[in-house]
Amino acid sequence: MKVSIIGATGYTGEELLRILSHHPEVEIAYITSESSTGTAINSIYPHLTSSYNKKLASMKDMAQIATDSDVVFIALPHGHAMEAGKQLVEQGVKVIDLGADYRFRDTAVYEQWYKVKHTHTEAKAVYGLTELYRDEVKQATIIGNPGCFTTASILALAPLAKNNLIETSSIIVDAKSGVSGAGRSLSLNSHFTEMYENLKAYNIAGHRHTPEIEQALSELSGQEMVISFTPHLIPMARGILSTCYASLKAGIKPEDIDQAYNDMYGQEYFIRLLGRGGYPATKHTRGSNFCDIGWHIDSRTNRVVVVSAIDNLVKGAAGQAVQNLNVMFGLDERMGLTQVPLFP
Amino acid sequence: MKVSIIGATGYTGEELLRILSHHPEVEIAYITSESSTGTAINSIYPHLTSSYNKKLASMKDMAQIATDSDVVFIALPHGHAMEAGKQLVEQGVKVIDLGADYRFRDTAVYEQWYKVKHTHTEAKAVYGLTELYRDEVKQATIIGNPGCFTTASILALAPLAKNNLIETSSIIVDAKSGVSGAGRSLSLNSHFTEMYENLKAYNIAGHRHTPEIEQALSELSGQEMVISFTPHLIPMARGILSTCYASLKAGIKPEDIDQAYNDMYGQEYFIRLLGRGGYPATKHTRGSNFCDIGWHIDSRTNRVVVVSAIDNLVKGAAGQAVQNLNVMFGLDERMGLTQVPLFP
Amino acid sequence: MKVSIIGATGYTGEELLRILSHHPEVEIAYITSESSTGTAINSIYPHLTSSYNKKLASMKDMAQIATDSDVVFIALPHGHAMEAGKQLVEQGVKVIDLGADYRFRDTAVYEQWYKVKHTHTEAKAVYGLTELYRDEVKQATIIGNPGCFTTASILALAPLAKNNLIETSSIIVDAKSGVSGAGRSLSLNSHFTEMYENLKAYNIAGHRHTPEIEQALSELSGQEMVISFTPHLIPMARGILSTCYASLKAGIKPEDIDQAYNDMYGQEYFIRLLGRGGYPATKHTRGSNFCDIGWHIDSRTNRVVVVSAIDNLVKGAAGQAVQNLNVMFGLDERMGLTQVPLFP
């Protein structure tokens, strides 16, 4: 299978390369960067030396890229994937977009939160949260790969939403991310000296992963779900922990919760259930595509508290994209993704 | 003023010494440690060299300590302060206990959560959250100095509770702490290699700071408040960030919230209001007694989200203890506590 | 190939499991721990869940382990491998010891530095720095796998020593290691709160990796080499950087240095030469078996400065052990070791 990556010099692009190097069915056709065209990828990311020394191409000749690729990953900032996506799909190439452009069933929601006009509304994009939309992913020609916070949060809450175990309006998601989630662009918020031994919240009540979580939970429950979502920046590079709160519906027992998780995820390779009382830790998932989930009943307040942990660059981005690739092409879903987490 | 510290070799004791070195009215009488009696404190904490080279005494001769001290800080594990506290109070010495033994009006609550019998129930202890209980602290002979999570969380929520702006049963506190909060005792959870680039929750629905927060909020509001509280361990040494969620009562407007904070804290030196939309960061308070607070209205869910930041070892422990000392002895409340935070 | 690990619950044992999970020719026979016999390995290391749930055995029945294994890794504290090693070798099993017991040609040197009597002096152990002793490793029945500091330091200096480009007595090695090098045993030096934002040297002029480096350099040069070695503890979990200084012999030109590195390592997969002027960074090797090397000529002082970087748990321990396994059994040396470093 010939694979190209549009926008290969961000952390997501580089992580795709890392993961695909372990994928037996994949051959890299093109990797592109407009600012570094002609440069070898390993002069930008020296750790890739011995694995990749390929030169970066330009995405300008997309027709050629399409001709030479079976599937293309797009790792561009939101708003920039639609044009490429449209052209690629029209040439019959499958597309997995790691940005936000293809994540929303209702492009009006996208336009409202991202302040960008959607120019590829006819795309029959599938939301690529693999465990929840596997059947659709199988048939998809274009995938909107989920955001990092959303992957952790939706997977944590899905069994509760699907089985209507919680009050619709009671959901609060308090999420924490390592700084790599902010990307490789320089900013004071990602400046080492400022963020070391530091901790803060940001974008309260306005983060763009909010409607993505709401879309998935609403579909699962069949009811409109509106949530409170607060992201935090943690002084570490990789990892997301999502702590999710919801009020239990009347009469719901702890065992009902347990069963919901076991029924939904018992057979899922990439979801490791730590059970009731379990405490996920981000480092147990580092470098892997696993999502670890534990849940707790707060009987004093009649709430359920669910905690999930992922590596934001893997299950929260490049890893899930490869998982979707496998499903789209009928391969073993775990292909290229069986690396043991890097601990400690 | 002659001051002694019982249990001076933990982080709280050491931090008291650091702060008191800047206090013009204080002279250290005794510092004690049962395991290191006879050792100079700076051979345990070399950073104190040039400031302190005092030898550690034993607390066994408490009568002598009482005779030679005007006030005694107790920094022992919970359950161990009551005996010392009783004896000191009986000898007419003022006491500030940094553990949990004197934090509860109802010692039955203490006994229930801490699984220890209270042996000094006749103590007229005052809860030393200075900004809220200043008048009581002035008259106090014995202070139960608040916990670190509780200080950050109560200060964040107090204006809302006091003014009955939020639904009683809607409060969720998602708190994050640096690892110093776990103390100097060795454990795998505080092992560098395990916690570096790691992040996790612990003691969900069972952390002992929960009833302390509930006690204060209930008193402020005049209604029983039961909350959900989740602590997290963050890979940094110092700092607590508390993210607090509550549903607004019908008809409450953003300006009502603003006014509640300004009315309650506008004149408080140690509380720095970042206003509506403000984002506290723990590092802005590092090494200082400040508590920074910002609040946000989530109009889609009708919730208020309040974020507060403190240094867990200062405003969350030793700093607030010195603040209480100042209030008890009629000194300027800021004495010894005006150091600028250490940033970056 | 049936492989067992004696002492599997330390970081080295756990890392062996991580790496061997990617090795197509290996099947794990036994993993042992005396303190956790009967416990599943993934309850001690939850990140291994889904990869390993094997129960830990006791090493007491070594005869059975020997019967059921083709090769045994020993990851015990120094002084404890000799008895096991002797028994295993006598039963015809190949042994790779990750401790110090089999690293010295002259066991008197071992006894002098480690203060332990050597009880298996007849062992024909081979020093397993693969790139330098590959031919011996091929024939070996028992391997003394090198230490972490030593691997980085010897690989950095070997081309200079072998080609007699530097003054014998001028070598200084200033090495820096992440805290995982100190293992999983609890100590104040590995306590998160103490080591965070902290940095120090230790064991100056007395670290046990010193004679190991001297042994290899002396053999390469044919002259006795005595070096100064200083290890430092760095506030991170993984990674070693070794900065090595030596005075150039009269008449040695920069190109001579370049050629020595290229001749010795030009064909080595796991050694990535960054060339003259290159700057290795530990994170570019994280999780991989690579050793990155760059060198610099200080013409003002006529010194060469060589910098090498490795992951201390991989090329500095478990990875090199697997590399030796491959060489011993005639497999492709890279088998199981081709993972791309985990960056960022």
Place this chain on the structure above:
Amino acid sequence: MKVSIIGATGYTGEELLRILSHHPEVEIAYITSESSTGTAINSIYPHLTSSYNKKLASMKDMAQIATDSDVVFIALPHGHAMEAGKQLVEQGVKVIDLGADYRFRDTAVYEQWYKVKHTHTEAKAVYGLTELYRDEVKQATIIGNPGCFTTASILALAPLAKNNLIETSSIIVDAKSGVSGAGRSLSLNSHFTEMYENLKAYNIAGHRHTPEIEQALSELSGQEMVISFTPHLIPMARGILSTCYASLKAGIKPEDIDQAYNDMYGQEYFIRLLGRGGYPATKHTRGSNFCDIGWHIDSRTNRVVVVSAIDNLVKGAAGQAVQNLNVMFGLDERMGLTQVPLFP
């Protein structure tokens, strides 16, 4: 005393403000920034709120600043202090420059290493390493405040150089710095995600602190000293550790070394001697003006290894500048500088 700071928005400027807030004799006249003129300093550095809310002025009206100031700190990039320095000195204002412009007796050395023409060669600048040049500092009108690496390294080696205990050409300085040393300007090397759990050397054989160290050591010994200097970047914010190697002259005994340190520094408040065998740790100096020094004899190689630790922003910059201010104005040298280090 009226004090102004030219270039107050870098870490050095901000740190001067922190320290001066504890100085009883100082009043801040002007703080300047060309890019943020008119902005309140605490909107750039929120941690300064409650201590400073002063607006930043422009340095364009230097004549007015000179009129209203007794002393001016200059915290500009090198090459930019000379013009300001000249004007201020001519108006009779004392100047302490925290950059490199006034550090060299021989401005030709400055021009060679910094590639900038010196335009204020007539300045009778004094090198402000206070402990070594105190008498000159007392009389100075303009101070070249030492660099961070240089302060740690010169203080470590001075007793050896002054007493001619070591071989002139044998000195190697291997120095390690936290990332704050690279300043607040954004760069990939200071990007959190890149430097977290990472470690590397840079500017080998070419760092500009090299000639500064050589100048001081040569003056102390009366002989020209040429050294090898290697800086490293460590994943922490504050702190420098300097590990210095030198060969002992024939016949020098360990007690000679001890005596040299005790004679030179025994009465110095800011230098804490840990003695022979002592191990400084950067965190024991964090936030303070202390320099901790320990030394070791490597009898196998006849070398002395000296380790020194400082806070790069305090003794390595702003703290030493205030120390010089005190000396210049005949104040107690410790004024404003007695804060206990912030540990842990």
